[in-house]
Amino acid sequence: MNERILISGASIAGLTLAHWLARYGFRPTVVERAPAPRSGGNGVDVRGNATEVAERMGILSRIHEFATDVHGMKFVDAADRAVARIDTRDPASIEIMRGDLVALLHEVTDVEILFGDSILGLEQDDDGVSVTFEHAPARRFDLVVGADGMHSNVRRLVFGPEERFVQFKHHYFAFADTDASLGENRWVTMFNTPGRMTGIYRSGNHPQAKAYFMFRSAPLRYDHRDVAEHKRLISEAFGRESSWRTRELLDAALADPDFYFDALGQVRMNSWSDGRVALVGDAAWCASPVSGAGAELALVGAHLLAGELAASGGDHRVAFARYDTAHRPLVNAKQRIGPNVRLMVPRTEGGRCVRDVVARLPLMKVIGAVERRAQARNARPLPEYALGRRGNGA
Incomplete structure (x- = not known):
């Protein structure tokens, strides 16, 4: 029942879902707009039940091998003097670059993937979903799942325009490759002016560093796929800033073909499904990059969606x-x-001074430990589902 399942998006949520669906006996197909697995991205955290998902997939040891080994955040003044540090290391969490995690998931996911293509139209009825593609011939599927990010094409086609679901969080951000010598090894170094942050992320296990930019702004009108326009916007926001290493980081970012820019936003939906179409990952619930929870939610959510389809014998209404x-x-x-955005991008000079004082207090470490203990107490066990036998999930 409902064996043929199309997944739009070959990132963390999409590949995880495809992996588990195949193991449960379904026949998933993935369509991905990019011509190959996406290798770029920032650092993401694998923690909580996501660690158990990775263990069940057989990739947890590899995730440890690729871990970034970043110690924390360092805030500096214009002379590059450290004014505060926050140790963010958590023994229950593993940080890995998004591109490395996608590569590991791709290695263990043996399904049909249509790279360089995208869904053009969806038409569902009582028996299935007719799908047209930009390039591939039209096909028929039993179910369709959108795992195609905050700007989900599937969500737009089935649920309605993006403006109904994406809540703008008053900031824009960008990141790109840069020279590792500009930042301290194993630290995320940040420099602030009111409403702006320039930073450099330097992993202990990677030769390449990442330049980061974030700025407070009213909503901007732009095409989220137009990289040239993205670079213009970040140039307008930071081009006149000469303090610290902003100019060097900006020049490196603008020269990077994998430059990434987007709004800081969250996706809020009352339901993640409509008939035979469902959403998973950022398409359904993007918590924003400052939550640090994107990979965790994607791994766990995809595992649950596949498992419930298996446990219900493929009955999508139940699953x-x-x-x-x-x-x-x-x-x-x-x-x-919480206060993550205010911590990284204080609105005023006074706010920056207060942030620096608070960041130097041991209180920050205590608060982090309390939050982790609370999360551990409230965590639900990850369900077990029977492999390869739809309808027999526990």
Whole structure:
């Protein structure tokens, strides 16, 4: 029942879902707009039940091998003097570059992937979904899942325009490759002016560093796929800034063909499914990069969606409802991002001074430990589902 499942998006959520669907006996197909697995991206955290998902997939030891080994955040003044540090290391969490995690997931996911293509149209009826593609011939599937990010094409086609679901969080951000010598090894170094942050992320296990930019702004109108326009926007925001190493980082970022820019936003939806179409990952619940929970939610949510489809014998009406019920509490918790944005991008010079004082206090470490203990107490066990036998999940 409902064996043929199309997944739009070959990033963390999409590949994880495809992996588990195949193991449960379904026949997933993935369509991905990019011509190959996406290798770029920032650091992401694997923690909580996501660690168990990775262990069940057989990639946890490899994730440890690729771990970034970043110690924490360092705030500096214009003369590059450290004014505060926050140790963010957590023994229960593993940080890995997004591109490395996608590569590991791709290695263990043996399914049909249509690279360089995208869904053009969807038409569902009582028996399935007719799908047209930009390039491939039209095909028929039993179910379709959108795992195609905050700007989800599947969500737009089935649920409605993006503006109904994406909540703008008053900031824009960008990152790109840069010279590792500009930052301290194993630290994320940040420099602030009011409403702006320039930073450099330097992993202990990677030769390449990342330049980061974030700025406070009213909503901007732009094409989220137009990289030239993205570079113009970041140049307008930081081009007149000469303090610290902003000019060097900006020049490197603008020269990087994998430059990434987007709004800081969250996706809020009352339901992640409509008939035979469901959403997973950032398409359904993007918590924003400052939550630090994107990979965790994607791994766990995809595992739950595949498992519930297996446990229900492929009955999407039962599975989609159970998936929503099981995963929504974690999503709601992770979307409460707290003071993270104010910590990284104080609005005023006075706010920056207060941030620096607070960051130097041992209180920050205590608060982090308390939050981790609370999360551990409230965590739900990850369900076990029977492999290869749809309808027999525990």
